[in-house]
Amino acid sequence: MIDVYKETPFFASRRPVDDMARMTQMFKNSNLVMSAWSENQIVGIARALTDFSYTTYLSDLVVRTDFQRQGIGQKLIEQIQAVAPQAKIVLLAAPQAVDYYPHIGFEKHESAWVKSNKLD
Template identity: 55%
Template sequence: MISYQLENDLKAEEFVKVLQRSTLGERRPVNDPERIAAMLAHGNLILTARDNDRIVGVARSLTDFSFCTYLSDLAVDPDYQHRGIGKELIRRTQLEAPEAKLILLAAPAAVHYYPHIGMKRHEHCFYIDRADELKQ
């Protein structure tokens, strides 16, 4: 049975494990423990899905709890995908900040997943990949 909980004190090792098991590990600094620790320390809304004690999913967000919630990391272990875990992590994220708009950037492998669960695509998204690109 999958249990869901708010875990703002999630350990970096567990976070890295679920990232590495999912496709999200390819785009996260899983080999940089300091950055991973900082990501967890500054993410102010972290929900997990566990099968017994094993972490099988995580939703890490930054939110002001009133206007916007940026769901930065949504990762589900491939052995547990297609069971509604990602959708439930999103639902519980929304419940923690019900007045806030939920925003995310889809990983390439998940682009078709989000419309399937009722999320809307926004064509006007912009980003700068790293701060050092601003110096150019």
């Protein structure tokens, strides 16, 4: 799965892709992960944390560059939402993806806040 992140330039710079232990913990502690495949190659990942009733935080939505613009990201989001249909989806968009989310039905929210940790 890390190869999908590394192959997508804006994700490779925004996730600790060279820290296998940290990436492993990120996936181990996510309670909802969906993947998209083309034959035997993983081409997309949606990683989320959810309470299954009110909010789903979509922490990662990554699709290999050569598979983008085929609806894979939107399908992964639909699969995440199908598992927790009562929950709204909340996410922080990478700067390169801010135009993508309104296109698929997301609304911009002006009062999100982020406090960075010492590792990032």
